[in-house]
Amino acid sequence: MTTNPTTNASSTATPVRAGRRAWTALGVLMLPLLLVSMDVSVLYFATPAISADLRPSGTQQLWIFDIYGFVLAGLLMTMGSLGDRVGSRRLLLMGAAAFGGASLLAAYADSAETLIAARAVLGIGGATLMPSTMALLRTMFTDPAQRAKAIGLWSGVMTGGIALGSVMSGVLVEHFWWGSVFLVNLPAMALLLVLGPVLLPESKNPAPGRFDWLSVPLSLAAVLPVIYGLKEITSEGWHPQYVLCITVGLLFAALFAHRQRTGTSPLIPPALFRGHGFTPALVLTLVCAFGMMGSAVFTTQYLQSVLGKSPLEAALWSLLPSVLIGIAGPVATQLVQRGVHRGYVVAAGFAVSAVGYGLLSLVGTDSLWLVLAAAGVLACGAVMVLSQLTDLAMSGAPVERAGTASSLLETGTEFGGALGMAVLGSIGTALYRHGMPETAPTESRETLGGALAEAAHVPGRAGASLLATAREAFTSGMQGAAIAGAVILALAAAGAAVTLRRIEVGQK
Template sequence: MMTLTQELRIADERAERVGWRGWAALVVLMLPVLLVSVDNTVLSFALPQIALDLEPSGAQQLWIIDAYPLVLASLLVTMGTLGDRFGRRRMLLIGATGFALVSAAAAFAPTAALLIAARAAMGVFGAMLMPSTLSLLRSIFTDRDQRRLAIAIWASMFSAGSALGPIVGGFLLAHFSWGSVFLMAVPVLIPLLVLAPILVPESRDPHPGRLDPLSILLSLGTMVPIVYGITEIAVHGFSPTIAVLFAVGLGFGILFVRRQLRAETPMLDMRLFQRATFTGALLVNLLSVIALVGFLFFVAQHLQLIVGLSPMDAGFALVPGLAAMIVAGLVVVPISKRFSPRIVVPGALTLSIAGYVTIAVVAGSDSLVAIIAAFVALGIGIGMAETVSNELILSSAPPSKAGAASAVSETAYELGAVLGTAILGGLLTALYRGGLVLPEGLSPSEAVAARETLAGAMHTADSLGGALGDAVRDAASHAFDAGVTTTALIGAALVAIAAVVAATMLSRSR
């Protein structure tokens, strides 16, 4: 049986540079990437309006964010493998159609429960979209230099979408209801459905082996309990039920790995994880996304609910950091040709650590300059780290397994999004509730609303008005910013762990 190293060497020897058609296909593949990144950022900025309109509980507010990545993370490996077998372009088109339809339904959800259900359905089709875009890049750009640039553009489009999301979303939220942010999916995905069959070549694993339903069930049995348990910790804290969920997920995970190791044609090639570079790059992805999503979770609320900016103005305040992330992702391409990833990634992440420490120091102040500078530092570090780590993940896998490798990479990304909200967002929520000291004179219902979320406290303060309303507002702001200090230091520690992983596990070669 051919070793993984031999497969990679043969793939590199057969690599050919693509012409204009390949780059045109890249442009088409950027559409779903742009959509997903815009959707993630817009949702953070739309959350205060959703909270006021649908009045979700604290648990429902977290689930509005987490339902999508929970389902998506649970299905990515399955969908990536199905793309390898049945065609990556086909999965892309099915996912785009379903995502557009469900997004339109989410825009008109009348209750928090139905919005959560729509977000979960979006996760099913999103799991078809994301591995397909990255794996198709691997099959189109076989030359590593071209692929490195293509992946830098791919990663930068995530950042560009994040930068565009607050501005477009802010405009929509200023003139329309929050449902308009979901309707954006329709005009973005229609060009994809028209152009992808023309410009994007179909690709699949030439030797996919048989479909293994048991492996699919085992992968779901692994991911769903673990991700659900993490989310529940953020809302209710640790409990025996959480321990059972983790045990169940771990048990199914062990069975999944054993089945893949014994199978002649496994659903997921476990040999990939024997390469320290592949595993290290995945961990860098995971920890970096946790830090980024956690940062956006509390900064978006601080800018709108405490500083008092409109959604659009809050989006503009974050544009410099997101633009820095885009530029850093492109600038790192020539740098990575001269220096080892073991040097480039830890050096970049040092800037992200500085950004989080800055937030911890200035928490409690309304200094926009400090917040913008902190996000610029965070964005530069994560922009560089994500480009290098994604390229290492794809280059560590043979082209025939591009879908599975991309799915694992996207699983780390989406799991990071869940953990970013669950760990940092959940911790901040717990610190806010524990540190909130409400003034006398509130009714029980007003006190419950103020303790549930920061948006609930500000709405209560506005409805009360006068000195009592100002006292509620000041108490909520103080409790929230005090929680941000602790949360930011934990975020800095997570980025530091990612830097250590990069320094010890990534490739020494340029």
């Protein structure tokens, strides 16, 4: 049996095929990755119980939901760079301890403030776990074919965890108390802390240079305002304060980029972007996340508010498309390994997702199976794209910069997802408002949720008519946004085929 490569091996060292130990270690790494992705959606069905128990204010309830994602997105680049310096395994184990401790604190929180603080620490832990798992994967699998398979599995677990989180929260809250949604993290983190030192190699930069502490607040000031502004635009519209927030973030992003170009020991080395295929992989990853998350704004509302499913029913139905996700990554990997150019596989993945949006544009007000098929096709295409782009980016990054490279990909995914929800959500909202009559109550002309609330207080045929009109308007808005999404992903397919066609299959 072959042993794992040493952690400080150069990215140009002869590839060594990983043995059973490395694949076992990958299985251990999948558990925290699954839980970190699940924590994005794990509070969906726990919110009513939390509200009844802790009685948070409206603002506190928003922070309970949002603080995890904000901290996670804001610290990814910092933690990726830090892992390259102190060691990805060490940072992973520290993050697992923090994630486990914060999960315990959140489960038994007796106030909204405590829960918010615990969710913030969970975000810090998540920011250490995500880039560290990919960096260690890059270290353990130096053989291109094996690495491609491992990254395909990584992408499927990452995508499936978000859907699984909402379902698990519904099941747990129905049978236990709301804190149980956090306690499920503890066994996996304990297993990682026990087996990690035994199975996982260390991975770090042997000559990292001085850590650029000033870049940390600059990166936070660049990421957080943009993510916040895009998120608020999705729900509140293009108000000036949110546009200003995004503008401020972009200004700090320019300052951050300038410091990385001119600093002696930058947090994000500019040379990383000159790596073979890294920059196009990063840009296309952002576009893929745009498409993947942009559709989620509509499908979740459609299942609940148009078809009238309960939250748990909607979550269970939404799991059905996930059945196909598990095979999409391995299929894409097999195509590349059998000689199909990676650029064409990525282009095909974007085309498949575009077809998913095309199916979504055909959905009516009673099209359960069509919307599930659309979601499944779209997700399969996205996993095909993400598995290949991640492999391309990590193959082009030096082993000693694997944490930094992974954190950039994850940050791009966060930006792309937020942008997709904002842009496609705004298109859908505009078409919804256009489809509502001027005589409808003001609140019902703003959102479908407002129309549902209004209809509940309007008796007889008038309420039923308002509800039917609102559902029709929402479906029309979803159709329009789906057409826009299909066009964007079709253009991405063409761009991927052109941009990546010179990148050889399996080349580092």
